[in-house]
Amino acid sequence: MTAVVTNRARRRGIRGVAALVCGALAAGGLAAAGVSTLRPEAASASSHREAPLISGQPQYDNTDVYAFVSPDRPDTTTIVANWTPFEEPAGGPTFYPFPEDAQYDVHIDSDGDAQGDLLYRWTFDTRTKNGDTFLYNTGQVTSLDDPDLNVTQTYDIDLLRLKDQKVVSTKKVADDLPVAPSHVGKASMPDYGKLRDQAVRKLPGGSTAYAGQADDPFFLDLRVFDLLYGGDLSEVGRDTLAGYNVNTVALQVPSAELRQSQKQPVVGVWSTTQRKNAAGKWTQVSRLGAPLVNEVVVPMKDKDKFNASSPWNDADFLPYVTKPELPRLIESIYKIKAPKEPRKDLVSVFLTGVKDLNQPPGVRPAEALRLNTAVKPAASPKRLGVLDGDNAGYPNGRRLADDVVDISLQVVEGELVGQKNDLGDAVDTNDQAFGKSFPYVALPTAGSRGPVAEKGTSARDALAGGARPMDAPGSSGSDDTVLIASSAAGGVGVLLVACGLLWWRRTRAVAGGA
Numbered sequence: 070m071t072a073v074v075t076n077r078a079r080r081r082g083i084r085g086v087a088a089l090v091c092g093a094l095a096a097g098g099l100a101a102a103g104v105s106t107l108r109p110e111a112a113s114a115s116s117h118r119e120a121p122l123i124s125g126q127p128q129y130d131n132t133d134v135y136a137f138v139s140p141d142r143p144d145t146t147t148i149v150a151n152w153t154p155f156e157e158p159a160g161g162p163t164f165y166p167f168p169e170d171a172q173y174d175v176h177i178d179s180d181g182d183a184q185g186d187l188l189y190r191w192t193f194d195t196r197t198k199n200g201d202t203f204l205y206n207t208g209q210v211t212s213l214d215d216p217d218l219n220v221t222q223t224y225d226i227d228l229l230r231l232k233d234q235k236v237v238s239t240k241k242v243a244d245d246l247p248v249a250p251s252h253v254g255k256a257s258m259p260d261y262g263k264l265r266d267q268a269v270r271k272l273p274g275g276s277t278a279y280a281g282q283a284d285d286p287f288f289l290d291l292r293v294f295d296l297l298y299g300g301d302l303s304e305v306g307r308d309t310l311a312g313y314n315v316n317t318v319a320l321q322v323p324s325a326e327l328r329q330s331q332k333q334p335v336v337g338v339w340s341t342t343q344r345k346n347a348a349g350k351w352t353q354v355s356r357l358g359a360p361l362v363n364e365v366v367v368p369m370k371d372k373d374k375f376n377a378s379s380p381w382n383d384a385d386f387l388p389y390v391t392k393p394e395l396p397r398l399i400e401s402i403y404k405i406k407a408p409k410e411p412r413k414d415l416v417s418v419f420l421t422g423v424k425d426l427n428q429p430p431g432v433r434p435a436e437a438l439r440l441n442t443a444v445k446p447a448a449s450p451k452r453l454g455v456l457d458g459d460n461a462g463y464p465n466g467r468r469l470a471d472d473v474v475d476i477s478l479q480v481v482e483g484e485l486v487g488q489k490n491d492l493g494d495a496v497d498t499n500d501q502a503f504g505k506s507f508p509y510v511a512l513p514t515a516g517s518r519g520p521v522a523e524k525g526t527s528a529r530d531a532l533a534g535g536a537r538p539m540d541a542p543g544s545s546g547s548d549d550t551v552l553i554a555s556s557a558a559g560g561v562g563v564l565l566v567a568c569g570l571l572w573w574r575r576t577r578a579v580a581g582g583a
Contacts, residue, residue, distance in 0.1 A: 127153045128168040129342045131357035133287050136338040136438050137468040140446040149319045150340045156314040159516040162203045164251035167193040170345045178337035179329040181429030183380040188229040191318050195222050210258050213247045213267045222248035224280050246270050249281025254517030276322045277507050283317040284501045284511035285310045289474040290494040297402050306495035312514050319508035324442040335429040337437035353377050358437040360473045365395055380435030390415050395481050408483035418464050427465045440466030469503045
């Protein structure tokens with residue numbers, strides 16, 4: 070019994086000392102924090118995070134799909150698909166690898182029956198040279214095979230041919246190609262454009278492939294979710310996606326390989342993600358074709374269902390297109406009359422394609438990008454696409470520079486049924502210029518953007534958290550005040566530790582006597 074009491078007393082004494090030590094350190098830390106307080110930036114929400122389940126799995130979340138006749142190679146079609154929304158460029162040390170337990174798929178429907186006829190599948194492999202460092206790169210990276218690029222990825226592309234939703238053949242069209250890495254920063258990757266160029270690879274048969282990081286090409290003001298721009302359209306105009314990156318796969322293919330024939334040149338395009346579950350089986354967790362459909366057309370209760378579904382079953386979602394929620398919300402907030410229902414005009418835009426432009430014969434209504442590969446690229450592309458007389462743009466496929474938010478808002482508000490309007494979010498272009506050749510997407514924003522400290526700030530100031538000297542304009546006191554406050558906090562901590570040790574020794578002596 071005595072031994073038990075003694076051990077308990079000793080444990081209580083140890084806990085007491087630990088508490089005092091922690092308290093002393095906390096006191097010093099809080100006193101220092103009182104001198105210089107850091108405020109984190111507010112987080113943003115994204116329309117890319119369109120459904121409850123996938124919002125917590127960004128590596129598997131399709132953000133956008135683009136399909137267009139290549140402007141510099143009009144006999145080819147370019148497909149761009151993006152994943153991993155809102156990549157903060159400085160998000161190290163692991164940054165943004167492609168997942169190894171995923172299949173990134175792009176589906177091609179060449180006859181309008183809502184079933185994929187071709188499926189291009191990307192899979193990835195990761196290698197780490199040195200697992201004993203936390204660094205993504207151990208030195209300056211000047212090429213994709215640089216030994217200082219510690220973490221590298223490669224990918225394969227397989228082409229699956231389908232009949233009645235069953236695989237009839239598989240062909241490997243790309244094997245072990247290099248992925249362009251995340252753009253760590255200027256010190257690590259002084260010429261990222263060179264790395265991008267090295268990652269663009271020619272494939273047999275006239276195709277070209279790229280996989281790697283890119284600037285997010287979608288441009289829009291996401292305040293739409295704050296009760297439709299805060300009830301005041303004069304407040305729009307901020308590109309919420311500016312400065313963020315995505316992971317991109319891009320493929321340029323001769324159009325003749327995608328379409329059914331010259332007489333039937335319209336193809337449907339959508340992307341999906343399959344992830345391996347705990348049982349080792351592949352499960353579809355994300356799906357995306359036309360922009361904004363799952364975000365603002367499909368209601369919350371069916372968003373996860375949509376992500377797991379196939380276009381063949383899109384009749385399940387037809388009422389959300391013919392009786393859309395968005396026009397009613399706009400009417401309630403802005404008093405702009407909603408067009409009459411049912412909205413057959415929206416069916417042509419989102420489900421069947423526009424007659425005499427990109428609607429295949431005998432089409433089965435399904436949500437997909439529909440591209441007429443026979444329409445030549447526009448010499449002077451217009452951001453409003455078909456609405457502005459440019460038939461090479463959205464909703465005939467989707468080019469990187471198409472302003473799909475303005476187009477969709479105007480169509481939803483009745484542009485095609487006589488209710489002319491000029492609605493938009495006042496974000497008309499991307500924050501970064503697109504390229505003029507494959508893969509066309511802009512280079513990613515660097516993780517480090519260069520010097521940001523105010524002029525006159527010393528390295529010591531930066532290491533102290535970038536705190537402004539106390540004698541600087543707008544502050545009171547001096548550097549001596551900071552040092553005195555820090556020293557006093559440290560002194561209090563030392564005193565508390567000393568008192569704790571004396572108390573602990575006395576407790577041990579008493580316990581030993583007992």
